[in-house]
Amino acid sequence: PFIAMVAGALFGGSAWVAVSAYFIGMAAIIVSGVMLKKTKRFAGDPAPFVMELPAYHLPTVKNVLRSTWERGWSFIKKAGTIILLSTIVVWFTSFFGWVDGSFKMLTEDEMKYSILAYIGKAFAWIFAPLGWGNWKAAVASVTGLVAKENIVGTMGILYGDWAGIKASFDVPHIAGFSFLVFNLLCAPCFAAIGAIKREMNNARWTWFAVGYQCGFAYVIALMINQFGNLFTGNMSSGAGLAVNIIGLIAALILLLFMVYMLFFKKYNEATKLTKKIKVKQ
Numbered sequence: 001p002f003i004a005m006v007a008g009a010l011f012g013g014s015a016w017v018a019v020s021a022y023f024i025g026m027a028a029i030i031v032s033g034v035m036l037k038k039t040k041r042f043a044g045d046p047a048p049f050v051m052e053l054p055a056y057h058l059p060t061v062k063n064v065l066r067s068t069w070e071r072g073w074s075f076i077k078k079a080g081t082i083i084l085l086s087t088i089v090v091w092f093t094s095f096f097g098w099v100d101g102s103f104k105m106l107t108e109d110e111m112k113y114s115i116l117a118y119i120g121k122a123f124a125w126i127f128a129p130l131g132w133g134n135w136k137a138a139v140a141s142v143t144g145l146v147a148k149e150n151i152v153g154t155m156g157i158l159y160g161d162w163a164g165i166k167a168s169f170d171v172p173h174i175a176g177f178s179f180l181v182f183n184l185l186c187a188p189c190f191a192a193i194g195a196i197k198r199e200m201n202n203a204r205w206t207w208f209a210v211g212y213q214c215g216f217a218y219v220i221a222l223m224i225n226q227f228g229n230l231f232t233g234n235m236s237s238g239a240g241l242a243v244n245i246i247g248l249i250a251a252l253i254l255l256l257f258m259v260y261m262l263f264f265k266k267y268n269e270a271t272k273l274t275k276k277i278k279v280k281q
Contacts (some may be wrong), residue, residue: 001152002144002183009165010176016179021184024220028185032216035261043267078147086146087153089098090116094157111158129247130182131175131217134168141182147189174228178221185217219254226251241247 007017036042059067077201095106097114106114120135127133127141136158143150159165169175187193187210197206229235235244 002148002182003079005152005155005165006176006180009191010169010172017180021180024181025184028220031262032212035258038261038267056265057170079149082147082269083149083153086143086150087157090143090150090154091157093119108160116158128243129225130178130221131171131229132169132179137168137179141179144183145187145189147191148183151183168273169235171229171232173274174232174234176224178225178228181224182217182221185213185220187213219251219258222247223251223255 003018003021007013007015011017012196065073090277093116094111094114094240096103097110097117098104099106099110099113111117114138117135120139123142124133124135125179127138132138136155140151140154140158143154155165159168166172166176169179171198193206193210197203200206229244230248235241
């Protein structure tokens with residue numbers, strides 16, 4: 001739903017948006033794997049890995065219908081609990097706030113005085129170099145950590161229509177794609193983070209995984225916005241020329257670092273297994 005919303009609001013429903021999101025996700029996995037493997041923390045001897053593949057065959061109609069029902073029912077339960085409750089919280093905090101010293105329900109024109117607006121403005125500046133430093137887009141990204149579908153619900157409440165969403169980005173096509181990539185690559189929903197915690201069985205590694213995903217997403221989104229503004233002549237848009245110049249310098253340094261890690265830094269690992277295994281005669 002999130003990718004469809006961005007494609008419809010900012011790119012006229014272009015099909016290439018969803019296709020590019022798919023390939024960007026695959027590229028992020030490969031790039032992250034290569035870079036992390038070249039760090040000291042993840043260095044080590046190569047380990048053999050053998051996985052037996054199942055016998056592939058065409059699925060039966062019964063299995064397809066059963067799988068479709070299970071996945072559909074799972075989403076319905078998720079939509080009726082987590083997503084619904086999150087949307088109610090977003091609606092309440094965006095339409096209630098303090099005006100002239102009194103707490104009351106707000107109109108759409110008074111939404112800037114809402115509880116959610118005060119919370120969002122506290123950290124929205126972090127996303128200014130990405131092209132969407134307004135509190136509404138920032139809040140939508142944070143609610144996406146609960147469930148990615150929440151981004152659609154949050155932006156529907158805060159903006160109301162496609163035109164409002166499009167107007168919230170500095171340069172709609174560039175900043176909008178930056179917004180898409182950030183939310184695509186950043187930490188997944190709480191349920192997935194819980195799964196990471198169970199698999200890692202270590203709080204420190206779980207926080208590392210979440211932090212790395214968010215940091216990597218921020219870097220890629222920064223490059224998209226800054227290089228996009230540079231090539232299209234929009235360096236003075238949005239946050240201003242000074243912020244964009246600083247952001248462009250940071251994006252260039254980070255790009256050079258990634259190129260070094262991918263193509264020039266050597267692997268810190270042995271070329272063969274060194275562990276000796278005793279075999280009983």
